[in-house]
Amino acid sequence: MNTNDSSGERPVALASALDSRISGSFRNRFDQELFRNTGQFPIANLLLELLLEGAAIFLAPDVYTLIGATLLQAWVLTRWENTPAPRRFLGNLVGPAAYTFIEACFEGWRFFTMPNHIAYWIFAIAVGALQQARWRAGPGVAAGVLVVLENMVRAAILFAMYAIFELLSTGAQFSIAVFFTDRSHVFIALATLILGISVGLAALSEYGFLALLRETSTQLQRYSEWLLGKDLLERVIENPEVLTMVRRERAILFMDIRGFTAWSERCDPETVVQALNGYYQAAEPVVRRHDAIKLKFSADEILAVFADARQAAACALELRAFTREALAPWGLGAGIGVHSGPVVEGLLGSAGIKGYDVIGDTVNTAKRIEGAAGGGEVLVSQAMRAALDAASAFGGRRELVVKGKEAPLEVYPLL
Numbered sequence: 001m002n003t004n005d006s007s008g009e010r011p012v013a014l015a016s017a018l019d020s021r022i023s024g025s026f027r028n029r030f031d032q033e034l035f036r037n038t039g040q041f042p043i044a045n046l047l048l049e050l051l052l053e054g055a056a057i058f059l060a061p062d063v064y065t066l067i068g069a070t071l072l073q074a075w076v077l078t079r080w081e082n083t084p085a086p087r088r089f090l091g092n093l094v095g096p097a098a099y100t101f102i103e104a105c106f107e108g109w110r111f112f113t114m115p116n117h118i119a120y121w122i123f124a125i126a127v128g129a130l131q132q133a134r135w136r137a138g139p140g141v142a143a144g145v146l147v148v149l150e151n152m153v154r155a156a157i158l159f160a161m162y163a164i165f166e167l168l169s170t171g172a173q174f175s176i177a178v179f180f181t182d183r184s185h186v187f188i189a190l191a192t193l194i195l196g197i198s199v200g201l202a203a204l205s206e207y208g209f210l211a212l213l214r215e216t217s218t219q220l221q222r223y224s225e226w227l228l229g230k231d232l233l234e235r236v237i238e239n240p241e242v243l244t245m246v247r248r249e250r251a252i253l254f255m256d257i258r259g260f261t262a263w264s265e266r267c268d269p270e271t272v273v274q275a276l277n278g279y280y281q282a283a284e285p286v287v288r289r290h291d292a293i294k295l296k297f298s299a300d301e302i303l304a305v306f307a308d309a310r311q312a313a314a315c316a317l318e319l320r321a322f323t324r325e326a327l328a329p330w331g332l333g334a335g336i337g338v339h340s341g342p343v344v345e346g347l348l349g350s351a352g353i354k355g356y357d358v359i360g361d362t363v364n365t366a367k368r369i370e371g372a373a374g375g376g377e378v379l380v381s382q383a384m385r386a387a388l389d390a391a392s393a394f395g396g397r398r399e400l401v402v403k404g405k406e407a408p409l410e411v412y413p414l415l
Contacts, residue, residue: 029081034074038095040154041123042070044161045116052168062103069098088135092128096120115164123160126153139211147207148200155196159189228356232293243356245346250293250305251312251384252343252363254370255283255319255336257300263332275330276300282326283319290315294345294356300334305358309340309387313414316378324376333375338414339366340383368402369411382410 024032045066049057057063073095080086099120104111111117127150134146163179179185224233235242257279264272280297287295287304292315294305302319306312316336323334341362348357365381373379385394395413402409 026078030074030078033078033081034070037127038074038077038092039070041120041157042066042095044157045120048116048161048165048168051165061106065102066099069095069102072098086135088131089128092124092131096124115167116161119160119164123153123157144204147204148197151200151203152193152196155192155199159192162188228294232356243347245344245348247342247344249341250307250343250345250358250362251309251338251340251387252358252366253302253304253306253312253316253319253336253338254367255302255304255316255323255334256370257327257332257334258375260300260332263330275327275332278326278329279323279334282322286318286322287315290318294358305343305345309338309384310389312338312340313380313384313388313392316380316414320376320378335370335373335375336378337366337368337370337373337380337411338378338384339369339381340387341365364404365402365409368400368405369409372398372400372402372411378414379411380414382412385412 046057046063049062073091076094077086077088077091080088080091100111100117103117130146130150130153134143134150137143137146163185166179180189221233228236232242267275276299279300280302283302284295287302290306290311292304292306292311294303296303304312304315306315316338320334320336327333339362341360343358343360343362345358346356347354348359349355369379369381379398380388380394385392393415395415398411398413399408400411
C-alpha cells in the first residue's frame with residue numbers, strides 16, 4: 001500500500017536498463033508492493049482463519065482465492081506505479097474486490113456477515129485513500145503526516161484482527177466498552193498505536209534518505225552520460241568488460257568549424273558560447289540517431305566513433321545539413337573527415353582519472369582528412385569508399401600530403 005517513490009514525487013516511466021537499476025526492476029518493485037503493502041492484511045487474515053479452523057482451511061478454496069486476489073492487486077499496483085496517475089486508491093481495492101466477488105459467488109450473503117471480511121474493505125479503503133492523498137500532496141509536511149497516519153492504520157490491522165479473533169473464538173456478544181475493561185486489551189491497543197507512530201516516523205526518515213539516494217544516482221547518471229554517452233554507459237553497467245582496452249575495427253568521424261579561432265577572437269565570449277551551444281545541440285541528436293559508440297565535444301571539434309562505415313557516412317551527410325543551418329547565422333561552416341580501420345578502444349588514464357577513448361593511426365588519419373575538408377564538405381578515405389555501397393555518390397579523387405605519412409592519402413568528397 002505504499003509507493004516505492006514514497007517521497008511524494010510523481011513517478012516517471014522507466015527509460016532504460018540503467019533507470020531500471022536505479023528505480024528497481026519490476027520484480028523488485030512487485031516484491032516490495034506485495035510485502036510492504038498489499039499482503040499485510042491477507043497475511044493477518046490467513047493467520048486468523050488458521051487459528052480458528054486449523055489446517056483444514058488449506059482444503060478449502062478461500063485461502064487460494066485470497067492469495068490469488070492479493071497477487072493480482074500487487075501486480076496491478078506495480079504496473080500502475082510508473083504511470084502519470086498511479087491510482088493508489090483504486091489499486092488498493094483490487095484485492096478485496098476480487099476476493100469478495102469470487103467468495104460471494106460461493107457463500108452468498110453469509111460472506112458479508114464475517115467481521116474479518118468487512119475489516120479487509122475498511123483497511124483497504126483507509127490505506128488507499130491515504131496513499132492517494134499523499135501522492136496528490138507531493139513532497140512536504142503534509143506528505144510526512146500522511147506517511148505516519150498510514151503506518152498507524154497498518155499497525156491497527158494487528159489490533160483489529162486480535163479483537164475479531166476474540167469475538168469469533170468466544171462467540172460472545174461483542175462490546176467495545178466491555179472489551180476495553182480488560183487491561184491487556186488496553187495495553188495492546190496503546191502498544192499498537194505507539195508502534196504505528198514509531199514505524200511511521202522511521203518510514204518517513206527512510207523515504208527521505210531513499211529520495212536523496214535516487215536524486216544523487218540520477219545526477220551521477222547524467223554526469224556519466226556526458227562523459228561516456230548514454231548507450232556506452234548502459235552497456236558498461238550490464239558488462240564492465242566493455243571498458244577493457246581492446247583492438248576493434250571502427251569508423252572515426254571528425255568535424256571542425258572552419259576559421260573558428262580567428263572568428264572567436266573577434267567576438268565576445270558569450271557570443272562564442274552561444275554559437276558552440278547551437279552547434280552542439282544540432283549535432284548531438286544526429287550522432288545519437290546513428291548509434292555512435294562514442295561522442296566527444298572539444299571546443300569546436302566533434303569526434304564520433306561508429307561500429308561500421310555505413311553508419312559513419314550516413315551520419316556525416318546528416319551532420320553537414322543540420323550544422324550548416326546552426327552555423328549559418330554566424331557565417332561559419334564545418335568540415336568533416338571520416339576514415340575506418342583498426343583502433344584500440346577502452347578506458348585510458350591514470351589511477352585517479354580515466355576516460356573512454358580510441359587510440360591509433362586510424363584516429364590520426366581521420367583527423368588529418370578532416371583538416372583538409374572545406375566548410376560544408378565531407379571527405380572520406382579510400383578505406384571508407386571501399387566499404388560503402390554502390391548507392392553512395394563521390395566526387396573526384398584527391399591526394400593529401402599529410403604530416404607523418406610517407407605516401408599521399410587518397411580521399412573522396414562524399415556527395
